[in-house]
Amino acid sequence: MSGNPDVNRKALYPDLADFVLVGDVGSGKTALTLALLESSDQVLKTQAVVFHPSHVVDTPGEFTSRPAYYGALLSTIAEISTVVYLQPANSRAFALPPGLLHVYPDKRVIGVVSKTDLPDADTESACRIMADHNISPPYFLTSTATGEGVAALRSFLISLQTPDASMGACEERAEQATVGENEY
Template sequence: MQTHRYALVGGVGAGKTTLFNALRGRRETPRKTQALDFDLCGAMDTPGEFISHPRLYRALITSTDNVDTLVYVHPANEPECRLPPGLLDIHSGKRLVGVISKCDLADADPDAAESLMRRHGIHGEILRVAQDDPTSIERLRQVLHGRAPLEEKYP
């Protein structure tokens, strides 16, 4: 099977590291990502500061140059988006997958998060995940590794 390299990008506290661990089958407590984190299959977890601080956009662009898919992660309980329009379009030809994280929280509003993401340029399918929902994590894993079409819906 071909390896599909992807990078998780999003703001500070979006749940990227928790998702990165879940996709790798790890249940460890996430720690603040201070630098790029890679796994042996080509997946990458990026610091939230890469999105939050314009002076670090260059680091985001450079570090994601060799991935096949950019995964923009936005928490279901965050009403603001710091993603500048067009930032993730810099690499033409890359697949862009939207992920709404933290859908299991009491203050989660995944519909509002999806609307916000659409206004910021995330087009196509947006998947909703929760740390304690193995079905949602497996669905994302299948999409990222090319075993399921992005357009396929799940309950």
């Protein structure tokens, strides 16, 4: 079981904040969370919600696959601005509970294709599945096995913490964030 990490541990990326990862069991949420945070913690099956510093939240896949947990999922994401949804590159199943995207209309949902390194990966289908379920592009293609797309996703998530007023100063960051995105 992955326990909550030491909240006193100094965050490498203090502006990497305020997002929750959701997706099917085994879709790669914990591996991606740890890669984004550059944490050396072991990837273990997530049994309960894991709160990392700066409101970075990893959820168990059962939250999306079992209706009995939908209430827990909704209350977990209530206070978090951004939902990072993982669609494994080798899966045709869409795991977000029906209607979830409409419960909180102001929530930002970012689509990530995970496990792009797998031999049976079909990133185009994964992107289409997200588009068909009202998740808007751009989509981030990632693999924690090769590291593909992790830095681009991290830059994008950090850029979301930048107040609009200073956006002009962050064009370089925004440009970096387009690397690895899949226009669809």
